[in-house]
Amino acid sequence: MILIFKYIIPKGYTGIAIFPCIFLKHPHLKKDTALINHERIHLRQQIELLVLPFFVLYVLEFLIRLVQYKSWYLAYRNISFEREAYANEKDLNYLKSRSFWGFTNYF
Numbered sequence: 775m776i777l778i779f780k781y782i783i784p785k786g787y788t789g790i791a792i793f794p795c796i797f798l799k800h801p802h803l804k805k806d807t808a809l810i811n812h813e814r815i816h817l818r819q820q821i822e823l824l825v826l827p828f829f830v831l832y833v834l835e836f837l838i839r840l841v842q843y844k845s846w847y848l849a850y851r852n853i854s855f856e857r858e859a860y861a862n863e864k865d866l867n868y869l870k871s872r873s874f875w876g877f878t879n880y881f
Contacts, residue, residue, distance in 0.1 A: 776804055791816035793825045812863035819855050819877055828855075854880040 776796045783790055783799040788806075790797050791813040803809055820828040832855055839849035850856060857880035862868040873879075 776810070778804075789813050791820065793817055793820040807866060808863045811866055811868070812859045814869060815859040815862060815872075816855065818869055818872065819858070822875055831855075854878070 779797045780799045788799050796813040835853045839852045854877045858877045
């Protein structure tokens with residue numbers, strides 16, 4: 775399910791996946807196939823980790839990367855979940871061939 779709810783999206787971001795929904799900042803973003811695929815990859819990651827552990831691991835890895843890179847942007851971009859999603863967002867068939875816990879390839 776895709777919902778438009780601009781106030782839940784942090785500044786500087788266009789979408790966020792919180793199982794089972796994808797929240798977008800603007801209605802026209804529903805047509806952005808790479809963005810939607812990126813968020814669907816996150817939904818798959820959340821399902822594999824039973825949702826709550828995904829968010830715990832996401833925040834922990836972000837904090838580790840923040841100490842490592844001393845940059846919010848670099849920390850965010852180097853989270854394994856984000857690395858997988860960004861690397862494969864343009865491959866609309868990626869989720870069909872993705873291995874279970876595919877994000878572990880991006881540590």
